[in-house]
Amino acid sequence: MTGTKSARIYLNTFNNSATQQLSNGSIPMQHTHIKANQAWWKIDWREILDYRDLLFMLVLRDLTSVYKQTILGPLWFVIQPLITSVVFTIIFGTVAKVPTDGIPQFIFYMSGTVFWNYFQGCMTHSASSLGSNTSLMTKVYFPRLIIPLSGAMSNLAYFGLNLIMFFGFYFYFLFFTTATMHPQVNLIFLPFLVLQCALLGIGIGLWVAAMTIKYRDLRFALPFLISIWMYATPIVYPASLVVNPAMRLVLCMNPMTFIVESVRFLLTGTGTVTLTCAMLSIGMTIFFLVTGLFLFNRAQRTFVDMI
Amino acid sequence: MTTPTISILNLSKVYNLGAINRHTLVDEAQYLWHRLRGRNPNQHMAPIAQDHTLPHKNAPLLAKADRFWALKDVSFDVSPGEIVGIIGPNGSGKSTLLKILTRITEPTSGDAFINGRVASLLEVGTGFHPELTGRENVFMNGTILGMKKKEIAKKFDEIVAFSEIEKFIDTPVKRYSSGMYVRLAFAVAAHLNPDILLVDEVLAVGDASFQKRCIGKLEETAAGGRTILFVSHNLHAVVALCRSVVWLDHGRVRMIGPAREVVARYTQEAIGQSTASAFEGKWQSDIRWEGLQIRNATGDETEVFDINDDILIEIDLAQKTLVQPVRLVLRIRTADDEVVALCTSNWNDPSASLPIEACHRKLRCRLRGNTLNTGTYRVSVGVDRPRGAVLSELINIKSFQVIQTTDHGGGIFGQLDSILSPLQPWETVWQKPLTDNAKGSL
Numbered sequence: 001m002t003g004t005k006s007a008r009i010y011l012n013t014f015n016n017s018a019t020q021q022l023s024n025g026s027i028p029m030q031h032t033h034i035k036a037n038q039a040w041w042k043i044d045w046r047e048i049l050d051y052r053d054l055l056f057m058l059v060l061r062d063l064t065s066v067y068k069q070t071i072l073g074p075l076w077f078v079i080q081p082l083i084t085s086v087v088f089t090i091i092f093g094t095v096a097k098v099p100t101d102g103i104p105q106f107i108f109y110m111s112g113t114v115f116w117n118y119f120q121g122c123m124t125h126s127a128s129s130l131g132s133n134t135s136l137m138t139k140v141y142f143p144r145l146i147i148p149l150s151g152a153m154s155n156l157a158y159f160g161l162n163l164i165m166f167f168g169f170y171f172y173f174l175f176f177t178t179a180t181m182h183p184q185v186n187l188i189f190l191p192f193l194v195l196q197c198a199l200l201g202i203g204i205g206l207w208v209a210a211m212t213i214k215y216r217d218l219r220f221a222l223p224f225l226i227s228i229w230m231y232a233t234p235i236v237y238p239a240s241l242v243v244n245p246a247m248r249l250v251l252c253m254n255p256m257t258f259i260v261e262s263v264r265f266l267l268t269g270t271g272t273v274t275l276t277c278a279m280l281s282i283g284m285t286i287f288f289l290v291t292g293l294f295l296f297n298r299a300q301r302t303f304v305d306m307i
Numbered sequence: 308m309t310t311p312t313i314s315i316l317n318l319s320k321v322y323n324l325g326a327i328n329r330h331t332l333v334d335e336a337q338y339l340w341h342r343l344r345g346r347n348p349n350q351h352m353a354p355i356a357q358d359h360t361l362p363h364k365n366a367p368l369l370a371k372a373d374r375f376w377a378l379k380d381v382s383f384d385v386s387p388g389e390i391v392g393i394i395g396p397n398g399s400g401k402s403t404l405l406k407i408l409t410r411i412t413e414p415t416s417g418d419a420f421i422n423g424r425v426a427s428l429l430e431v432g433t434g435f436h437p438e439l440t441g442r443e444n445v446f447m448n449g450t451i452l453g454m455k456k457k458e459i460a461k462k463f464d465e466i467v468a469f470s471e472i473e474k475f476i477d478t479p480v481k482r483y484s485s486g487m488y489v490r491l492a493f494a495v496a497a498h499l500n501p502d503i504l505l506v507d508e509v510l511a512v513g514d515a516s517f518q519k520r521c522i523g524k525l526e527e528t529a530a531g532g533r534t535i536l537f538v539s540h541n542l543h544a545v546v547a548l549c550r551s552v553v554w555l556d557h558g559r560v561r562m563i564g565p566a567r568e569v570v571a572r573y574t575q576e577a578i579g580q581s582t583a584s585a586f587e588g589k590w591q592s593d594i595r596w597e598g599l600q601i602r603n604a605t606g607d608e609t610e611v612f613d614i615n616d617d618i619l620i621e622i623d624l625a626q627k628t629l630v631q632p633v634r635l636v637l638r639i640r641t642a643d644d645e646v647v648a649l650c651t652s653n654w655n656d657p658s659a660s661l662p663i664e665a666c667h668r669k670l671r672c673r674l675r676g677n678t679l680n681t682g683t684y685r686v687s688v689g690v691d692r693p694r695g696a697v698l699s700e701l702i703n704i705k706s707f708q709v710i711q712t713t714d715h716g717g718g719i720f721g722q723l724d725s726i727l728s729p730l731q732p733w734e735t736v737w738q739k740p741l742t743d744n745a746k747g748s749l
Contacts, residue, residue: 030502034407034419054450061447065438068479139433140451141410141425301413304406305322 040298048143055146055153062154077158078165081117085110092236101238101270104179107170111267112235112260114166118159118194119201119256120226125151126205127222130303131212137304144300145293148205152198159194170267182269190266193259200255200285206292210299213306234260239272255281255288310422311384312503312534313408318417320378320403320558377403378414379558387502390525390535392549392566394542394573400558401538405505408536423502423534426452433492437481441472441491444480448495462498470494497524504528507538522548542570543642543683546611546710567710571611574706590627591699594690597667598623601686601707614681614711614728618674622688629663631692637672638687639679640703647679647726653693661690677730681711 048055067073085106092098093105100108126148130137133147173179212218233256234241242248251257258273258281265271378400385391393401406412408419409427434451435444445466449459459466467473470491472483480488506525522544529535529548539545545552545566552569554562562569589595602619603609612618620637635652650672652661661668684707689700 030422030424032410032419032421032425034410034414034421036414036416038413051450051453053454053456056456057447057450061436061439061443064443065436068438136434136451138411140427140453142451142453304412 038301040294043145043293043297044143048145048149051143051146054142055150058146058150059154059157062150063157074161077161081110081113081162082165084113088113088236098237099241101240101264102180103264103268103270104173104177104181107173107179107181107268108238108264109236110166110169111263112233114159114162115193115197115260115263116230116233116235116256117162118155119197119259120230121155121158122148122152122198122201123205123208124222124226125155126202127208127212127218129205130209130300131219145296148202148209148296151205152202155201156194156198181267184266184269187266190263193262193266196282196285197259199289200259203285203288203290203292206296207288210292210295213299213303229254229256233257238264238270249276252277252280253284255284257281309386311420312387312389312422313385313536314420315384315408316382316418316420318378318381318404318407318419319376319415320400320407320412321415322375322377376558378407380417381555381558381560383553383560383563385534385536387534388529388532389551390529390537390549392545392552393536393538393555394540394545394552394570395555395561398557399555401555402507403558404555405507405536405538409505421503424453425503425505426496426499426501427505428496428507435480435488435492438479440479441467441476441483445476445491445495448492449499452496452499453501454499458500466494466498469497493521497521501533503534503536505536505538541642542574543681543708543710546570546708547681567611570708571609574610574708593627593629594699595625596623596688596699596701597625599686599688599701599705601705610706611708611710613676614679614709615676617676618679618707618709620672620674620686622670622672623667624670624690625667626661626665628665629661631695632663633661633690633692633698635661635670636689636691638689639674640685640687641726642683642685645726647684648674650674678727679709680725680728681709682726683708 063074067076070076072079088109089105093100093109129147129151130144137144174181174183208218208222232251232254234251239248239251239257239261242251252274258277261271261277262273263271265273381400381404383391393404395401403412405427407414408421409425434448436447439447442463445463446456446459450456467476470487470493472487472491475483475487480491483491504525525535525537525548535548537545537549549566551564552566553560554569554573562572598621600608600621601610602621603612604617604619606619622635622637637648637650638646639648639650640646652670652672685703686705686707687700687702688704689697691697691700
């Protein structure tokens with residue numbers, strides 16, 4: 001200890017003459033205190049705000065780099081859900097004859113698919129945020145939360161394109177066919193459902209990201225967990241098909257049920273939305289988001305040492 | 308006393324060796340079970356790796372031997388505008404220190420206080436996306452390194468001009484040559500404007516001219532009042548660039564002081580370890596090496612010389628009776644293994660060689676000052692027959708540094724752009740005043 005102490009004094013006196021005024025203009029001096037075991041519940045939101053340009057660049061990178069050197073380019077964003085909806089209509093609608101509560105089958109399946117895709121996009125992007133950017137994260141520091149956030153935003157862009165396509169079909173079925181759909185006044189709440197979808201996706205994704213550092217198994221389990229989850233969500237069947245009250249509660253335990261059914265209800269006037277279901281879904285979204293943020297925040301501090 | 312820009316207090320970082328996680332579900336369940344019962348789980352669990360050297364099967368999960376202190380109680384301060392070098396052998400904790408200061412990872416204990424915006428040059432080209440164009444990557448890379456988009460836009464032309472790839476700026480970087488890639492990446496990094504710049508071995512990449520530009524840019528940055536922490540194995544660059552140096556050894560601070568002193572002690576020790584075995588008195592083809600010292604003109608042993616200093620290399624050897632005269636050969640190599648000088652003991656007089664009778668003997672070769680340029684040089688000695696076989700040779704047995712404390716007025720930080728900088732006489736042969744009508748033409 002004495003050695004380091006004298007060294008410190010040495011350096012201080014040695015450099016007194018060399019002190020120069022930092023010419024950083026109007027930017028206020030930044031103070032950082034690096035210490036061990038930073039509190040897991042402390043998330044530096046202001047820092048994330050400071051890095052908003054990086055967030056923007058990452059979103060731009062996601063959007064522009066994915067479909068470079070493809071002929072159809074961003075059209076792929078709408079082709080995927082379109083084809084999925086067509087396939088669902090044929091298999092579950094025409095072949096299996098699953099009821100759709102009187103909603104035009106195509107609209108029924110597409111509404112579910114578009115929202116599910118957004119949820120899944122946010123979730124997988126957050127889940128892989130630490131794993132797929134290791135080379136970056138072992139070299140530079142930036143608030144790690146930027147990556148899941150950028151995923152939610154770039155997926156929002158895809159979602160927007162999908163929604164435009166969806167509304168095209170929706171208005172066609174509404175005005176040019178005999179289908180009976182009753183859009184609700186509450187449709188203005190649709191953006192809240194989109195937000196909930198994103199927050200839930202990020203929350204679950206952050207959980208997965210934090211856990212994947214220690215348990216790589218999750219990387220293999222995630223894809224089929226997602227597809228199981230999809231079939232546990234009333235996307236290819238209406239919630240009204242589940243009549244057993246116990247089973248209905250189980251269905252409500254899935255926070256995506258409320259979102260998908262509410263979307264359908266707001267658009268067509270048909271859908272099973274109960275207060276219990278809504279409370280459960282919103283409660284779980286908040287729970288997963290908050291705990292996911294903390295878990296992720298704790299995991300990101302030293303994950304570089306673990307990979 | 309000024310507030311230090313970086314203040315490091317008892318910083319430590321421990322790594323667990325071997326497997327990091329509890330590996331199987333069973334382990335994990337056991338671990339949780341013991342935690343739930345409020346016991347120390349490590350005491351009840353089988354060791355993760357079945358290491359037979361462990362005393363018994365139920366050895367603690369993380370025995371003390373499995374822990375590796377990459378940093379242990381490191382403390383020092385860096386004042387504003389200072390360039391501090393960090394040296395030390397591989398695994399001494401240099402990179403770990405930078406990783407903690409850049410917040411890539413977190414210390415196990417201790418504190419560091421940083422006043423100002425930090426940017427690191429840990430590796431150039433971080434975050435380049437192959438599908439994006441040069442232009443897009445400049446913005447991408449810049450924001451990753453912590454710049455604002457506005458700042459990058461303002462400096463964009465400057466960055467592109469520095470990289471010299473104006474023509475290809477709208478081409479995806481996957482089509483770039485590796486040289487273009489590095490140039491662009493460095494151009495971005497060089498135009499960062501942080502208060503504190505952390506540099507780790509960037510000088511190891513790229514060709515000589517690129518390295519020079521790196522150093523030049525660092526000098527410029529430092530001149531602007533920025534603080535730089537410079538981690539390098541290139542001692543020559545450290546001495547040239549840094550005023551003070553921190554020497555890390557096994558995660559601890561070994562010495563802090565003026566660059567020249569610390570580097571000299573460091574090289575002395577590094578060389579001492581590697582050469583001790585070379586003089587252990589083995590006969591090689593009738594020759595036995597007994598010692599080699601590098602001294603300055605006053606006779607003191609040292610490893611660091613000013614460019615003006617004479618360098619005395621003294622060789623002790625013993626020889627048995629030889630059948631044929633031999634000569635002593637001294638080779639001076641650069642750090643890149645290029646032989647820059649070859650001095651033989653029969654240079655002036657081809658007939659003058661070592662006598663053939665058995666004896667101990669000490670020879671001295673004087674390398675005159677103002678011959679070698681600044682840099683690190685390694686010394687090899689050998690005995691051979693003129694135009695004949697090598698009897699015995701010790702390769703790269705010692706090294707010394709030539710540094711420059713006075714300005715010769717050339718190149719970057721006064722460094723001359725050559726391996727040798729021999730002092731050669733100049734004289735004005737004649738000079739006369741310009742005639743009237745020639746005066747105006749300039």
